[in-house]
Amino acid sequence: MLREELKFARFIIRLQQIFASGLKNGFITHLQLKGILQESELKEQNIDIAFNVPTNFYELRESQRMEGKIGNFTNLASQESMSPSYLQKKLLSWSEIDIKANREFLRNDKAFKWELAQIEAMGPNWQSQMEAQASAAAGPAGAEGGAPGGAPPSGGGGGGGGGMPPPFTGGEAATGGEEAPPPEPAAA
Secondary structure (H helix, E strand, O other): OHHHHHHHHHHHHHHHHHHHHHHHHHHHHHHHHHOHHHHOOOOHHHOOOOOOOOHHHHHHHHHHHHHHHHHHHHHHHOOOOOOHHHHHHHOOOOOHHHHHHHHHHHHHHHHHHHHHHHHHHHOOOHHHHHHHHHHHHOOOOOOOOOOHHHOOOOOOOOOOHHHOOOOOOOHHHHOOOOOOOOOOOOOO
């Protein structure tokens, strides 16, 4: 079916070129008979007629190409021996700016999901609750050396800084800037 569609699209393009040539010749003859061609000093090479190509076929074909590229990327990226950044560059033809922008968008998506989880857990005023918890944790330690209120000391939850994420901004990569994003934390 795809081969037949391709042949039909090429046939339509050839017909459009023939029809455009006939229209151009008729238009030039009309201008010559009216004397407009000589008055305006137009030349035949200055007049061009072009039709739109059959876009539905080309859009379909481009979509199929992208599906193939993404399928190859997904299969190869699942292997530990292949770097996703390298595959984005080679298979998807992304530039360094595209790769950095993608990383920045992934960071923003994770920050947004974290914020939604906080809203679901603590309600709409979760920020003030987090600040109150952070200020209570910064107060004097209890007799056992733990956090106030008998809570165990916070040694392992990660995140630090009272659990607040960095400000929610797009950064340079999201806007197409040339600056590199901040270095990612080292994996343990």
